[in-house]
Amino acid sequence: MDPDPQAGVQVGMRVVRGVDWKWGQQDGGEGGVGTVVELGRHGSPSTPDRTVVVQWDQGTRTNYRAGYLGAHDLLLYDNAQIGVRHPNIICDCCKKHGLRGMRWKCRVCLDYDLCTQCYMHNKHELAHAFDRYETAHSRPVTLSPRQGLLRIPLRGIFQGAKVVRGPDWEWGSQDGGEGKPGRVVDIRGWDVETGRSVASVTWADGTTNVYRVGHKGKVDLKCVGEAAGGFYYKDHLPRLGKPAELQRRVSADSQPFQHGDKVKCLLDTDVLREMQEGHGGWNPRMAEVSRPTVEPCVPSPLPPTPAACCDPRPSPQALGRVGKVVKVFGDGNLRVAVAGQRWTFSPSCLVAYRPEEDANLDVAERARENKSAAQLRRPVGGGAAPGHRSPQSCPQAH
Known part of the structure; x- marks a missing residue:
């Protein structure tokens, strides 16, 4: 797959002293935090390749080895400062969407993730082992349980x-x-x-x-x-200059959706906006396209159809229209045709549409709904009204 630009060392990363540290109290003492402000380069006598310059919070500014001659003076404490984000992940403790920085995933519990702050503050079971993801595209690194390990303030x-x-x-x-x-x-x-x-x-x-x-x-x-x-587990932080391996490109066999599949997005607007970052992006019109058509109310002895309601408030089903996958990109993202528009979605924002899921609706209610729609908005030629199935295609309840 294409290289992950966030996988290597970058200016802005927050660091602490590492396994090969031998520089006394330049960091203000163990637990002192600094920021990478300059990267080494080929031919530089003072800051050669695979070294970095760190500005420590307490004022000292010096260069350190980040793989130079095989030595690693620093540990990566936090990479949220360079924009690392896991758009589809929610921290199961603090509930923040689009987890920033490194991701910590429990190996015991199903679908349980923590952000760096919650992981280092001993949230969740300390006896459970975790996987660490440095970026959204890095391979997981398996860690030992936190129970009994030393935490550095x-x-x-x-x-x-x-x-x-x-x-x-x-x-x-x-x-x-x-x-x-x-x-x-x-x-x-x-x-x-x-x-x-x-x-x-x-x-x-x-x-x-x-x-x-x-x-x-x-x-x-x-x-x-x-x-x-707060704190950090020294043994659980990655060495600066030794980035995690990247995950392999999503293969067609592991892709949850294929060309022609019908899908729905059932997320709230705010959640969708968060999860779309890095996966096709967000456009406010995505929500507008998915809203019911707003038409003026016309006095009628018949009950109005949902499509004729003039209530401007968003419907709980605003992002629930059925779309069709028209392209599967190499990175796993999907091009989906929805209501006459085409949008790029992350596959994690979508669910497969199965007509049989509508079968548990009340038959009589659906019949009244279709009848009202046909009487109020019957188009030329006798076809079904927009947004409604024809009576012939209406699924039956079991």
């Missing part, structure tokens, strides 16, 4: 930390002047681009602004009063 630019302007500062006197301290009130992502990559800081004059701590590989702040940031 994290320290640095986290909520509550005292900070001053840092090496990449370019925001004038927002901080009140060189050396003026502020307090971190929140760590969050920048829009939909990156996760846990910026810090909200309140300065002495009461103003609050957002500053980069990994976003685009920049660090606007320096920590002068570190805060606790």
